Amino acid sequence: MLDVSVSYNRYKFLGHEFLTWLWFLMEKERSFLQTEVPELTSLEVGNRIVLENRFNEGVEIITIKGDDAGLEEGMLSLRKGAVVTEFHLSFTAGDQQWQFILKGESLNVSNLKVPKTGNVESGEELEGAVLEKAYLFEKVIELINILYKSFIKLRISSEWKEKTVPEIRKWIYA
């Protein structure tokens, strides 16, 4: 395996492409998401999306935030060559909802809010509370892992260049 810091920097574009592909799926290929994660009811872009466009000598960062923000600027950025570097996502399974920020370069989860759990009133309840939280965290980690594994298998296949990228371009320029 490559050195960790070298591989982190050299391949962080995979995380950015993953988020860009994920946006495409949420907009155009919802059935794929449902097939990959059967318990998923919905996966939506939340109130924040960050895109990055790298030029020869500089970087342009576009941040769109706000509960009712339009994503047209994001699409425009994609047309100019940007990729998604950060997403606020809302994930629903049944009547339970998770919200979190997913950063492309690390695939770290931040600001994760899980479905409401009971308050811990005593030390005896702590064990149950930890197990319940761990179960709810695992749902999000599992979701990311399943989708990322699908992405990476697609990414190293010929289908990526021959089918997926043209479809993403069609979506960007629609």
Added chain:
Amino acid sequence: MGLLSSSVSITCYKVDGTLEDPFMDTVEKKLKQNMIMEIDDDVSEKAIGWTSMENPYQPKFEGSSFCIGTYLVFALRIDQKSIPAKVLKKFYVLEMLKMLSETGRKYLNNTEKRMVKDRIYSTLLRRYPATPKIYDLIWNYEGSFLWFFSNQKSANEEFETLFSKTFQLSLIRLFPYTIADLNAGLSDSQREQLNKLSPTQFSE
């Protein structure tokens, strides 16, 4: 950051290697060996060690108290003292004036100034309490994965260093390349493909 907080951040790790049997006794022994030490009445500026999630200010690891279900749950604690520059300057100037008045001299040489500053700094370190930062973690030993509840670079680096020192296990941070390489079930030829990838241009 507490795992029971209403909002959390998670960094995922893969843990490889085995600990000697009896497993729980080994974990308890290693946690105790690297438990946080109090530095409030000490000249130390910083302390890093393990603590219990339930009682972070009075850590106890007896009786597998860190084991919840199939998880090991404990926390990293980083205590740091920070003396404001203006407080240091005030006491340093007062001490210099006192020394000049006692000796009848007009100034101190550089060595004397540095000694005064060091002495004042040490005195203040004893008087200042450390600010504790606590970062919970959940370790699934059988599943070989660990969640550290912070994305802060410095906290993650301190955690990685202390974990490796404590358990002598391989701890690998999971990010796009390492997930693909270690957790995506790729064959050797697929891994070769992975290593050859270059960025896609989505725009025309």
